[in-house]
Amino acid sequence: MSPKTLLEIYYFMRLTRAMEDRTRTLFLQGRVVGGVYTAQGHEATTVGAATMLRDGDCIVPQHRDLGMHLVRGSSPRAVMCQWLARGNSPTLGRDGQMHIGDMHHGIVPMISMLGESLPVACGVALTMKMRKRSTIVMASCGDGATNTGAFHEALNFASVQKLPIVFVIENNGYAYSTPNSKQFAIQNLSDRALAYGIPGETVDGNDVLAVIEAVGRAVEHVRGGKGPAVVECKTFRVRGHSEADKANYVPRELREEWLAKDPIKRFEAYLTTENILSEADRANIEARVKDVVNDAVTFAEQSPAPDPATVADYAFAPDGPIAIVGEPGAEDPRYVNALDTRTGKPFTTMAATTIKLPEEVGRR
Numbered sequence: 324m325s326p327k328t329l330l331e332i333y334y335f336m337r338l339t340r341a342m343e344d345r346t347r348t349l350f351l352q353g354r355v356v357g358g359v360y361t362a363q364g365h366e367a368t369t370v371g372a373a374t375m376l377r378d379g380d381c382i383v384p385q386h387r388d389l390g391m392h393l394v395r396g397s398s399p400r401a402v403m404c405q406w407l408a409r410g411n412s413p414t415l416g417r418d419g420q421m422h423i424g425d426m427h428h429g430i431v432p433m434i435s436m437l438g439e440s441l442p443v444a445c446g447v448a449l450t451m452k453m454r455k456r457s458t459i460v461m462a463s464c465g466d467g468a469t470n471t472g473a474f475h476e477a478l479n480f481a482s483v484q485k486l487p488i489v490f491v492i493e494n495n496g497y498a499y500s501t502p503n504s505k506q507f508a509i510q511n512l513s514d515r516a517l518a519y520g521i522p523g524e525t526v527d528g529n530d531v532l533a534v535i536e537a538v539g540r541a542v543e544h545v546r547g548g549k550g551p552a553v554v555e556c557k558t559f560r561v562r563g564h565s566e567a568d569k570a571n572y573v574p575r576e577l578r579e580e581w582l583a584k585d586p587i588k589r590f591e592a593y594l595t596t597e598n599i600l601s602e603a604d605r606a607n608i609e610a611r612v613k614d615v616v617n618d619a620v621t622f623a624e625q626s627p628a629p630d631p632a633t634v635a636d637y638a639f640a641p642d643g644p645i646a647i648v649g650e651p652g653a654e655d656p657r658y659v660n661a662l663d664t665r666t667g668k669p670f671t672t673m674a675a676t677t678i679k680l681p682e683e684v685g686r687r
């Protein structure tokens with residue numbers, strides 16, 4: 324990678340951390356609606372992995388992937404509006420967390436139920452394959468999410484269908500307060516890939532260059548049409564699950580061990596030793612990060628809160644129900660015979676399910 328690219332990676336790692344630092348301050352000042360879930364310590368994994376993608380690729384991130392979002396083009400202003408639940412945020416003020424996407428940049432919003440985003444990621448990858456695109460999907464999840472059925476179904480399906488998808492497992496040692504040792508009895512979660520015939524690799528997730536190399540190998544495999552690949556990045560969540568969690572369940576020595584491996588400090592030391600990052604570069608990047616974060620906060624604070632009168636918007640169809648209705652009084656109204664109220668035509672894509680629709684529902 325060129326020095327310019329390496330400095331850009333450093334910038335994104337610092338931007339990710341600075342955005343989260345500022346949010347914590349805003350949270351303590353009572354200006355953030357809801358909780359704050361940070362991923363301090365994950366920056367090498369999230370930024371490093373996303374750096375390996377190209378235009379047109381998609382990400383299906385998890386809740387600790389601000390770094391991926393920023394690298395792939397999510398705007399810091401939009402993220403800050405989301406955290407402050409402003410009316411112009413990606414969820415129009417209806418959610419304050421990283422459950423956001425940006426379809427213009429190929430960012431699929433996460434599903435809060437752990438693991439459930441992964442089958443969706445398979446759907447995106449299947450679409451790319453069917454349309455003969457050369458693009459790929461990167462889907463991520465935590466160690467806890469790998470214990471869900473959806474994770475295993477997704478890996479199996481992706482393998483059988485040879486889907487163009489890289490699964491990134493961000494193993495930060497804990498699923499909330501549950502340590503790895505109480506979650507599974509294997510050393511490396513990448514071993515789970517082998518059970519499905521998928522290549523899997525485990526890497527130091529706090530070493531951005533190691534992440535780049537491992538994800539690079541996975542991406543090459545996937546782009547070569549050989550099906551999915553798994554990369555497990557072992558990392559550490561420096562703060563609690565959310566700011567409401569003091570993470571007292573993490574032994575002090577373990578925390579100190581990981582703090583000494585801080586991904587940003589490590590990368591900065593490497594760049595400095597290799598004469599890639601000068602003192603002037605460092606100051607410039609710091610100033611750039613500060614400007615971007617300040618701009619995002621100012622923009623968000625000047626943005627209006629959602630209008631209470633719009634609370635029901637997007638919860639119900641704008642002009643009457645778009646529900647599928649059965650023909651009232653029919654002997655055996657089935658979905659297959661139902662009408663789409665918007666078109667008045669039979670709703671042909673539904674499966675023939677024998678669910679009876681009550682008469683009053685039928686006419687609504």
Ligand SMILES: Cc1ncc(C[n+]2csc(CCOP(=O)(O)OP(=O)(O)O)c2C)c(N)n1
Pocket residue numbers: 387435436437464465466467468469471493495497498499560564
């Ligand atoms: C199916 C499901 N169970 C529980 C939760 C509540 N929850 C949200 S995040 C989280 C911890 C997830 O751990 P992990 O997948 O390891 O990711 P991490 O937060 O450590 O990055 C839990 C239990 C949820 N969102 N979905």
